Every structure is written in structure tokens, then in C-alpha cells.
Amino acid sequence: MHMVVLTKGVPDFREGQVSFDEDGHLERGKTPTVMNPNDRFALEAALQTRVRHGGRVSVMSMGPPGYKEVLQEAMETVYADDLHLVSDREMAAADTWATAITLSAGIETLGEPDVVFAGFKTADGETGHTGPQTNWCLDMPLVTHVVSLDIDEEAGTLRAKRLVEGDIEEIETVETELPAFVVADPEFEPSYRTAGERLTLKDLREETRARAENYEEHLTVRDHADINVDPDYIGLDGSPTIVSSVDPIPKAPAEREATMVDPDDTRAMQDVLTAMQSAVGDGDGGDTAAAGGD
Amino acid sequence: MSDYEHYEALVVGAGPGGAAAAATFANYGIETLVLERGVEAGSKNVSGGLIYAEESAPYTIDDLFPGFREAAAERPITKYRIHNIAGDKVESFDLTDLHEHDTEWSDSVLRRKMDSWLEDRVHERTRETGGGLLTGVHVNGLLREEGRIVGVTLDELDPITADIIVAADGVNSELARDAGLMDWDEPDEWFQGVKAVVDMPEDAIADRFDVADDEGAAHLFSGDLFEGVRGGGFLYTNRDTLSLGTVFHLDSLVAEEAEPHELLDGLLTHPLLAQWLGDDYTELEYSAKLVPDSKKVALREPHFGRLLLVGDAAGQMQAQGPIIKGMNHAVTAGALAAESYAQAKSRNEPEKAGTRYARKLRSEGVMKKLRPRGYELLRGVAEDDGVTGVVDSVLTSAVGRAGIRALSGRLERLYNVPTLSALMPDTRTPYVTLPTVIAEELGTRVRETSSVTPPDLEARIGGLTYDTDIGNPHITLRDESFEASGAAVAACPVSAVDFGGGCYREEVVRTNGSEERVVSLDTQPCVECGTCAVVADTDWSHPRGDKGVEFKWG
Structure with a gap:
């Protein structure tokens, strides 16, 4: 079983990490790059498949050379065997379409994987297009919003549970032939219910520790010539999307007036209580006012 | 047979008993899976803790795990003293002879460090058999088919079957209870220990305890410092920490409505300990554990079908006065259990592993240590309330006191006789009355005052x-x-x-x-x-x- 997982480096949007300028624009230089949080679920899905069925996991990303560390993080998460970075100045400023063409060409240089995994949406673009568009180029069966999956190697099929319309309340089971393209939902939960699976997982973790330290030995960087794509179809030149301008979303105005009260100020608190009691009294009778006692 | 995951041997719990069983199974080439509920072996374990290697034991921890002492233990214990206390009067006896009786070596240990070291070795060795060790997995009961035990059920995994199951799941063994081999009914069958690990630099330990690099000290405490509750205190030197604790009969704790953490504080703040604790008391961890009293609960037949119990799970904790040995017996039992299965299997009668194991516990002398015959013979008389009352009133009378004074030169020697320790009844006489009278009649006053302020319970819980x-x-x-x-x-x-x-x-x-x-x-x-x-x-x-x-x- 050969699996390829797609991942992307994104700005670390966590509090304390992310930095914006006065106009509310992201300061890329001051914000660290991390692995796209949603990609973790794609990596978990690949790892579970590997633990159950064995095989090899490759992780691929498109981006600047700085994404190498993101790939290292991915290796530690999924215990990947090899890492692939498609990186070229020609690829810069690509929209999802140009990215999909680049990634699909990259995947094709790795042979014919059995399953390709992608995460649901990146934390920066938020489009959710790249996975499905990459698959459109690869022309495999596509299963999105996957929350659990089982593979029958003998039959060469993949059976997945997926959220219908991305709704956790509605789950359907679908089956497709391999090779297939899987987009893991953030609700994806890996399941290791046998000791054998957990022991394999422990072996993989052990094996990966040394590998992740020297991850560059397992990393291949390719440019557009290596993956055999025409520069006109990638990067800014290959991107049909035009972003005319970016405006910060204005803060929603408060609908109600708020007054701050110091809880140690007994008089002010008494006023609050009186106000609450009269508010309740105005409504459906006085009974409920007593609930605050004791 | 249902379609369950199967291993030939299953060991539940990765303490010293489980580790010994697993290593022995692996030595016989038996496919072995070890399941531990903690995040790491040792993370759920508390011991006093001294581990012994007895000369008479068929298996010791360093036989099974070469390099154990250097890598996993703290200090060899070369000094062993007991202090009889009455108020600020103390009479101390050197019990090093008793400590060294049948002892190849004895080291202080801290369980997180010790058990996690064992974990790595156990995993490596059992992995070669096709099994391995998993942490974070809680075995919650036995799996039965047609009334017979065939495996275990777990919180995290689907049920697993095995040809032999070693329950080394500790004093609160859920498997022993499920099998009906143990109950949790009688407080007088258990001790409760509480312990503080205290920070102390190596040079301070060398200084205050007068020990070299390869030496260590153990101090035991009994007398009137525990509000009349039956039990005692201990202090062991580790590499750069101390283990200090108290152990009491659970029935006595309940009867006196005593607060265990306050009894521990009574020890920590006693003036006798000021010489060792100094004025820089830093507590690293507060912990507690139940301890089975092997005299009463060590199972003579610790097995049922495919299930064999070892260590605390089988009540194999020897606490007879100043002799406190648990981990060594768990190691011996674990190895004997695995060996019994391997031999029974080679004779094509694996179902006889249990009876073979029980026989080995007897023939190797383990059961005699856990349940001394002298104690059993004397128990009826010595633990009679009336008799205890008479003995105590004689001891505390002028006659008794004169007797203690007359014996003064020989008391230390008597305390060092192993067979006498094994006879000690579970009454207040040896724990409270006798040490108090000894201290009152023969003791000298402690000059130091304690400046130790132990953390309160809220801070202790907050530190965990x-x-x-x-x-x-x-x-x-x-x-x-x-x-x-x-x-x-x-x-x-x-x-x-x-x-x-x-x-x-x-x-x-x-x-x-x-x-x-x-x-x-x-x-x-x-x-x-x-x-x-x-x-x-x-x-x-x-x-x-x-x-x-x-x-x-x-």
C-alpha cells in the first residue's frame, strides 16, 4: 500500500504567534509557519491505514524551501517514510487551480499511489478547493469529509464513513475502488482497538524518531522541470483567480449596552440584583426571582 | 472459540512482578503481551521503597534484568536502625544484622525511575517473542467463555484471549476480585502507607546520614508519636532525595479516626528528624498506597484456571515489624508463575500451571516468609484483646518496666532475631506499647527542635x-x-x-x-x-x- 499525504505550511494563527500590521494585514515575516492544523487528520488517516495494512507513506507539499520544517513535523506525526517538496520561484502566488496542477504533477512522479490523503481547508486560504481540484487532475474516485475508513486490500476497495454536507448529524457509508482520493474531515478519529495495531504504532514511532532527526536525508526537492509542468500553467501565470482587494472584516457593533460592575462593590451588586428581579417581574410572574437565594 | 486477538501469555501490570513474569516468559520464547494502564510504567506505583535480593530466593531482579542496580536503583542500604520514641525520648537500635539476614543486597528505589527502566527492557524482550508492552491500556475484567476464564476485557481495546494470564495489577487488582480470589472487606487485612519524597542534595545526604557514595541509610520509627495508631514510620535515603513515610493498619486508622497526612506530619516534625531534615524542607511529592498484610491475605493458591496472581495482587507483601519486603517477593512470584506455565506446557498439561505455581511458592520458601507458621500458631492467643490488655498493662507496670531495664543490653540483639520479628502479633503491643516503654525507660532526650513545616493537604494535592x-x-x-x-x-x-x-x-x-x-x-x-x-x-x-x-x- 502506497499512500501520499498532501500538506501545507500556514501562518501560525494561534494567539501570541500571529502578527498583524496596523492595517490588519498579516505580517508573514513575523509569523512562524506551521503545518496546516487540518492536515493532521489526513496524516492520522494515512497512519491508521499504514498500521493496519503496512506499506509506505509519502508526504508532499508545494511551497518555499522554508516548508521543509513543516514536512519534518508531518514526518513526526505520520511516521512518514519519505518527504517531497515541490518548490520553484515559478510556482509562487499560485491559486488553488495552479496549486492543484502542480501537486498532481508532483504526485505522478511518485508512481501510482493507492490512496492520496488531503486535509479539509487550509487555515490561511480556507477555500477547501485544493484537495478536490488536485484529484480532478488525477482523476481518481474522490471521498470527502471522511470520519473513518476501512480498506479491503484483497478486494481493492475502500469503505468510508463521511459527513453528508459536512454535517456531523448525518453520516453515510460509501465504498469505492482503489486507488482513491480521501479528504479527511476534522472529525476524523483514528481507532486502534487491537494490541497488534498499537504495537505496530509503537514500532513506527521508534523507527521514525531517528529518521525525523535527519529528515533532510529523506527529503526530495523538485522544481517545475523535475515534475514536468509548463511554467505557464503554474504559479501566478497559471492562476485564473484575481484578488482585487482584501478588506478587513469590521467589528460587529454591540447591540446592547453593557455596564461593568465590580463584584466586590456590594451596593452596585445590589443594584444588579434589583434590576434582575424587576426584569424577571416584568416577564412571567415573580416566582423565579427566589432562585438566587442561599 | 470466538474471533478475538490472541497472545500465548498476557501479563497485566508492568511493575516488578509483571516485569519478572514477562522477562521469564520471553526467556522461554513464549509470545507475551504486557499491558500497563499508566502513561509510563511506574507512574501509578508507590513503594516505601527498599528492594531486596534475598540469598534464598530463586529469582532476583538483577538476575532477570542485568544492570538493574546501576541504572534503576538509588542507593545500597548499608545502615538499618529503628528508633523507639516516647515524647522527646528516643532509644535507637541498630537492626543492620536483621536487615542483612538472607540479604544479597538491598537498594532504595523510586518507582517511576525503576519501573520505567524495566518497561523499556520488557518491551524489547517481549517484542522479540511477537508480543510487546503497551502503556495507557486498562484491563478492567476477565473474559469468560462457557464459565471458563479465557482472556481479559479492556477499556481501550477489544477483548484479548490468552493461554495464560498473569495478573500483576497491584494491590487493588481488578482481576483478582473478578476471579473471586480477593475481596476488599476487612480493614484489618490491609495497611495504608503515605509517603513524601523530599529533595536533598547528595552532599547533604552524605553529611547528615554519614554515608559514602555507595552507601545509604534506613531509619524506622515506632512508639507514641502516632496518636496510638498501630504502625510506624520510615526514612530511606535515595541518590538525592529522601523517602519518608508512615504505614498503619487500616482498621486502626479507622478506629482512631486518624488523618493519615497528619500522622505523616507528626513524623516529619518530630525533633528526632531535625538532624536529617535540617531547615530546608522541600517536599517533591505526596503519595499513598494500600499494602496487603501477607500474614492474613497472601493466597495459598493464587490461581484460578488460566489466571495466576503475583505480587500485591496475590497479597504477597511481607510486613512483619521491622521486616518490610514486597517487591522482591513479587519478582520471585512473577518469575515462578511464568516458569510454571512453561514447564506445564512442555509436559503438555498447561492447565496445571496454577497448581504448579502454588507448589513452587511453597517449595521455594516464599509462602513460609509471607505466612510464617509461628505467627499463625500464636495469632489466636496473641491477638486476643484480653491478652493484649494484660500484656500491655504488665509492660507498662513497674514490673514490666523493670524487665525492660533488665533486658536493656540484650534488647537490640533480640530485635535482630528474624524468627522473633516474624512472630510479632498485630496488636498495639509491638507497635506502640513496647517501643514507648523502651524509650521511656532507656531513651535519651533529643536536643534538637524541628523547623520543618510540611505543606498542607491542599498544597500536596496541588503538587500532583x-x-x-x-x-x-x-x-x-x-x-x-x-x-x-x-x-x-x-x-x-x-x-x-x-x-x-x-x-x-x-x-x-x-x-x-x-x-x-x-x-x-x-x-x-x-x-x-x-x-x-x-x-x-x-x-x-x-x-x-x-x-x-x-x-x-x-
């Missing part, structure tokens, strides 16, 4: 690491009336009367003009000792894998 299984408490009260479960309020080592931050609290419920005393339970601060399983009416199980308290020292 927990991964709380929110919304899924592992203990529930079956009967919340004070009569049924009230004893836990004081006896639980992380609860106290008038303390709101512990597990057990007393509450008064007023309904229709009448008042009812009830007990409420919050398992968040639980240290999983099992005290309330015995003294209160609970449904008690361990938390799920990785959950609950995580000891960093143990």
Missing part, C-alpha cells in the same frame, strides 16, 4: 499531576450514608474532616425537618490507593488508561 477523566469517575458511592462510607472522610489520604478540596466530604442534608449525615465524593484528587474500597461502600475501579494521577517519583 492529574489527567482527569471528566464526566467518567472511576469510583462511585454505592451507599452515601455516613454509617456506610463516613470512615473514608478521615482515612482517605487526600481527604480530611473540614477540608473541602479532597475526595470525600461529610455533608448534612436537611429534608422535611430531619437531618441526615451523608458523604459526597469527588474523584478528581484521587491517588488510587484503594482505601475507600475497603472502608466505604463503593463501586471501585481504576481510571481508564493514561487517566488519573501520574506520580513523577513514586
